[in-house]
Amino acid sequence: MIRTGAAYKEGLRDGREIWIDGERVADVTTHPAFKPIVDIKARMYDLHHEEATAPALTYVEENAVHSVFHQPPTETAHWDAKRKGVDILLKDVGGVVTRVGDETIGEMWSLQDGRDMLAAIDPRFAANIDNHIRRVVEEDPFHVSANTDPKGDRSRHISERDPDMMVHVTKETDAGIIIRGAKYETAAAYADQAYLKPTVGAWTDEKESDYALGCIVKMGAPGVKHICRSSFAGRSNPKDYPLANRYDEVDTLVVFDDVLIPWEDVFFYRYTKAAQFVRGTLHRYSAYPYVLRLLYVADMMIGAALWNAKQTGLDKLQSVQEKLADLAVYREGINAHLTASIALAEKSPAGLLMPNQSILYAGRVLACSQLPTMMHATRELIGGQICVTPNVAAFEAEGTAEWLKKFYTLNDNWESEDRRKLLAFARDLVSSDYAGHRLAFVQFAQAPHFNHLAAVYKSFDFSGPLDFVRKTAGLSDNVMGSLK
Incomplete structure (x- = not known):
């Protein structure tokens, strides 16, 4: 039980x-x-x-x-x-x-x-x-x-x-x-x-x-x-x-x-x-929940970046929207691989239903290899205040609280405390020691990148592209014997 x-x-x-x-x-x-x-x-x-x-x-x-x-x-x-x-x-x-x-x-x-x-x-x-x-x-x-x-x-x-x-x-x-x-x-x-x-x-x-x-x-x-x-x-x-x-x-x-x-x-x-x-x-099943976790990391990066843009009034700029779209494409790329791997799932030797191996492993490569780039895109969208903002003690101490309240209050909807909370969250997500640790963990927790690529190579069906080119290029049927 x-x-x-x-x-x-x-x-x-x-x-x-x-x-x-x-x-x-x-x-x-x-x-x-x-x-x-x-x-x-x-x-x-x-x-x-x-x-x-x-x-x-x-x-x-x-x-x-x-x-x-x-x-x-x-x-x-x-x-x-x-x-x-x-x-x-x-x-x-x-x-x-x-x-x-x-x-x-x-x-x-x-x-x-x-x-x-x-x-x-x-x-x-x-x-x-x-x-x-x-x-x-x-x-x-x-x-x-x-x-x-x-x-x-x-x-x-x-x-x-x-x-x-x-x-x-x-x-x-x-x-x-x-x-x-x-x-x-x-x-x-x-x-x-x-x-x-x-x-x-x-x-x-x-x-x-x-x-x-x-x-x-x-x-x-x-x-x-x-x-x-x-x-x-x-x-x-x-x-x-x-x-x-x-x-x-x-x-x-x-x-x-x-x-x-x-x-x-x-x-x-x-x-x-x-x-x-x-x-x-080893990872024919476990890669699925591993990649699924990165979908939530992507959501956190999108949420932090977009809230910052809305706080500062920059969400209507095309350049900001384009970077947010990059994050969305990354997120949806993970989502698509996860969804397709189950929609096209395969029977395993033991009779279980395993995610489509080629699609799942390709999704893992996408999610892990692009994470550093997406984290930096998030940093760019949030800007320099992510690394220069004082800690909470300064926001509460007599002598500094008044000034920080003044400079971190954006408008009637966004007061200094909400601004501070968002910047603290974003810093811990993409710019802190913890963020660096998590990034390194993702790159190696299910073996390093070369092993991820090896899994794709071994699971991808190359016969389709080979046969397509054989027919289109007019190669003889004999060349297919080289695949054995």
């Missing part, structure tokens, strides 16, 4: 070892670096129970109520429900949160598409992925994803590096496997479990098979240590940085210090073919 926000928080009080800024965290649910985002995740759980939102966020199966985000998609309506659900969550919490759980359960659906391969390795592995997907539906954990290892000096072969630079199996026991190493994971410190899978790589060298590992790791398990980066929350007044203080999803170097993974939580290990499959299909 779906948990409540209180049940989610209680589940995090499991004695897990969390460190931030050199401090051991006693309670992740109350620590100021984590409390804002934990509260948001708890709120998302509670929305599944509220009368106004529960019908759209849940479905009933065998008299049990489950989250629409965990429902394996077999028809278009399931994807429509997931998209509507994200809209409800993000509008309720008032901002963009990437790690919710819907974007990581899809990675397990991808692995289920390879269950025949897993069964060939060991029949238990195929059963394990089926069981875990069912457990996610029934137990409703906050499920995140572990991808990138520290790796070390990549000019050296893996055998010449410290073996712990990549997560690997060190021992088999009757109870399970023992693993060592580390992974970077977003939201791990306040999640229930993570899907640990191989990092980006060629995965063709059998000597690296100790590193070809896929499993579930409980975030409070013995030997799991969370070493977190500094949080943006609490650094400054929330009135000056409203996004950083609410929506920062803290990233963690998760250390696995001889961690036992029970056999029922192992999907594969020491099998490079499985690693190849995972890296080639």
